[in-house]
Amino acid sequence: MASGSLTLVGGGVRSGKSAFALSLALAHADSSARVPAQRGFIATAELYDDDMRARARAHKLERGSAFITIEEPIELLNALVALAACQVVVIDCLTMWLSNLLLRGDSEAAILEAVDLLLSAIREGDSRCIIVSNEVGMGVVPESPLGRAFRDVAGRAHQRVAAGSTSVYLAMMGVVLRAKPAPVEAVIVP
Secondary structure (H helix, E strand, O other), rough: OOOOOOEEEEEEEOOOHHHHHHHHHHOOOOOOOOOOOEEEEOOOOOOOHHHHHHHHHHHHHHHHHHHHHEOOOOOHHHHHHHHHOOOEEEEEHHHHHHHHHHHHHOOOHHHHHHHHHHHHHHHOOOEEEEEEOOOOOOOOOOOHHHHHHHHHHHHHHHHHHHHHOOOEEEEEOOOEEEOOOOEEEEOOOO
C-alpha cells in the first residue's frame, strides 16, 4: 500500500531552506520499523566547474553517513526508484533539475509532464519526499528569453508541486514559515 507524502521547502538563495529540509529528514523516523531509518538524498546540480564540485563535496560531507546520496541532474525518477527503500528522500533542488531539462532543450510542456510523472511516483511510493526549490518569481522580469522561460516553467512547476504537497514551507532570511497546512506560522528551526 502506497503511503508516499510530499513536503515542499522553497525560498531564496541562502535562505535556510536546504538546512531546514535536512532537519526535517533527520527528524523523520518510523519507530515501528525493524531497521533504522534510511534517508536518501538526490542532488540535481550539474558539476560543471571546480567550484561546483567543491560545493558538492562539502555538502556531502555535511550530510555524512546519515544519507545515501545519488547525484542525478536529469533522470530524477530513476534516482527516486533507486532510493525506494528509504523512509525519507530529499531532492535538492527542483529548480536546478528544471534548469537542466530546459538547457537540454526540453519544451515547457515536456518539463511539466516530467513534473507530473515525478509527483505520481512520489504518491505511489512508500517514502516521504522533501523537495527543496528556489523561489524565482519574486524578482524582476528576466532580460533574456531563456531566463523568462526558466522563470515561467519554475513558477508553473512550483504550483503543481505545492498543490500535491501535504506541507509547504517558505524560508527567507533564516526564518521558516509553514504555509500549508493553514494557518501560516513561523517554525522553530531545529
